[in-house]
Amino acid sequence: MGYQFISPLIRTPIAGKGNEFLYDYNEWLLVQNGGSSGRTIQFDSTQRYVINGRDQAEVARNGGNLFFEAALILQAATSTSPGFGGIGAPLNPGNPYVKSRTQVGSAATFAGAYLNGLLLRTTTFAIRAAYWEKFYVHRRLRPEAYAGLIYNNIVNKIQYPINPAVFNSQALAQIFNTYGTYLLPHTYPEGAPFHSSYPGGAAVIAGAHATLLKAFYDENFVIPNPVVPDPNDPTQVISYTGEELTVGGELNKLAANYALGRSSAGIHWRSDGAAALALGEAVAISILQDERLTFRENFEGYTFTKFDGTKITV
Numbered sequence: 199m200g201y202q203f204i205s206p207l208i209r210t211p212i213a214g215k216g217n218e219f220l221y222d223y224n225e226w227l228l229v230q231n232g233g234s235s236g237r238t239i240q241f242d243s244t245q246r247y248v249i250n251g252r253d254q255a256e257v258a259r260n261g262g263n264l265f266f267e268a269a270l271i272l273q274a275a276t277s278t279s280p281g282f283g284g285i286g287a288p289l290n291p292g293n294p295y296v297k298s299r300t301q302v303g304s305a306a307t308f309a310g311a312y313l314n315g316l317l318l319r320t321t322t323f324a325i326r327a328a329y330w331e332k333f334y335v336h337r338r339l340r341p342e343a344y345a346g347l348i349y350n351n352i353v354n355k356i357q358y359p360i361n362p363a364v365f366n367s368q369a370l371a372q373i374f375n376t377y378g379t380y381l382l383p384h385t386y387p388e389g390a391p392f393h394s395s396y397p398g399g400a401a402v403i404a405g406a407h408a409t410l411l412k413a414f415y416d417e418n419f420v421i422p423n424p425v426v427p428d429p430n431d432p433t434q435v436i437s438y439t440g441e442e443l444t445v446g447g448e449l450n451k452l453a454a455n456y457a458l459g460r461s462s463a464g465i466h467w468r469s470d471g472a473a474a475l476a477l478g479e480a481v482a483i484s485i486l487q488d489e490r491l492t493f494r495e496n497f498e499g500y501t502f503t504k505f506d507g508t509k510i511t512v
Contacts, residue, residue: 203282204267207245207433210253211385215376216240218383220342220464223349226381229389230346237387247427247435251462255385258400258459265407266317268452272415272445273310276422287445288416290502292511294495307493313414316485320406324481328402328474329393338396341464342389345382352380382464390465397474398466401457405478405505406485408453413486413500413512417446446503453478453505475505486512 211217217240220226225235239256248254257264270284277283289296295303303309339347347358348370364370370380377383393399421443425435457471490497490512499511 204270205245207247208253208257209241209245210248211256212240212242213252215383218377218385219387220384220389221373221377221379221381223379223381226342226346226349226389229387230343232392235387239385239387244433246432249427249429249432251459252385254455254459255463256459258456258463259386261400261456261459262403264452264456265404265411266314268407268449269310269313269317269411272411285419285421285445287419290414290416290500292498292500293414294497307495313410316410316489317407320410320482320485321403323485324403324406324478325399327477327481328397328399331397331477332394332399336396337394338467338470340390340395341467342382342384345380349380384464386463386465395466396470397477398457398460398470399474400460401453401466401471401474402478402481404453404456405475406482407478408449408475409479409482409502409504410486411449412446412502413482415445417444417449417502419445421445421448450505479505483510483512 219235219237220229225237228235248257272284272287274284275286289303289308293303293308295301295308303312305311305315347360348364350356351358351360352365373383374380391399424438424443426438428434428436453475454471457466457475458468460466461468461471486500490499501509501511504510
């Protein structure tokens with residue numbers, strides 16, 4: 199980005215039972231009570247691109263800067279130097295400076311620095327909205343805690359009110375055949391955060407950030423020369439061949455994959471992420487509406503596509 203190279207390669211967890219956690223009952227109980235097993239994730243010595251759910255979970259574990267990186271890629275102009283530059287995405291056509299011959303936006307309004315500040319500020323409001331739902335409304339059990347109820351139902355004959363269909367599920371049978379337990383294997387040794395599951399806090403932030411970026415940039419801009427990880431050598435990339443990829447579509451995918459990464463790790467239900475993206479979007483739209491009241495420019499609003507496919511002008 200600019201003068202600095204930021205590698206898209208990541209450290210990736212080694213696959214295998216030795217790198218999975220919380221399927222031993224004593225370890226599970228220790229972590230549920232706030233303790234630490236002392237075990238750590240073992241990483242491959244070779245960095246590579248994301249290619250599977252385990253990699254996705256690792257990105258979601260430490261991905262708080264994901265959309266700031268996306269903003270840099272969108273902002274930075276293309277470069278002839280390999281590894282440098284971005285895609286130079288055009289601004290949303292609703293930006294009042296797009297058609298001006300003599301003026302540009304600034305750090306105060308409608309330019310990249312303004313967006314970067316908005317991303318930071320929105321993070322706080324998004325997580326507050328998530329915590330309200332978590333603590334005052336839903337209080338949904340984390341998957342690892344629910345798995346403990348299943349385990350104790352089967353092994354210790356404690357009759358928790360669990361839908362009988364769970365005990366006949368293929369997933370439960372596969373877990374037992376692989377791990378010899380009815381607990382849910384995790385990719386994080388610390389398990390889930392201490393607060394409740396619904397909606398996903400990190401996914402609320404992802405939904406808000408993706409919405410801001412879709413509002414700020416032209417979501418219909420086609421990404422030039424896209425690449426994908428080489429399935430034969432995931433330390434390299436190859437040219438993407440397929441339907442055109444747009445800024446809006448890729449931001450939607452980035453938010454969805456971030457939410458799904460938390461589910462792949464075992465700390466969220468899929469519905470946690472789905473609800474969180476919608477809540478984050480609502481937070482971002484509310485902030486954009488408030489911001490609009492402070493502008494002096496002749497601004498008719500940002501038009502973009504919501505996660506549900508409907509258009510909105512803010």
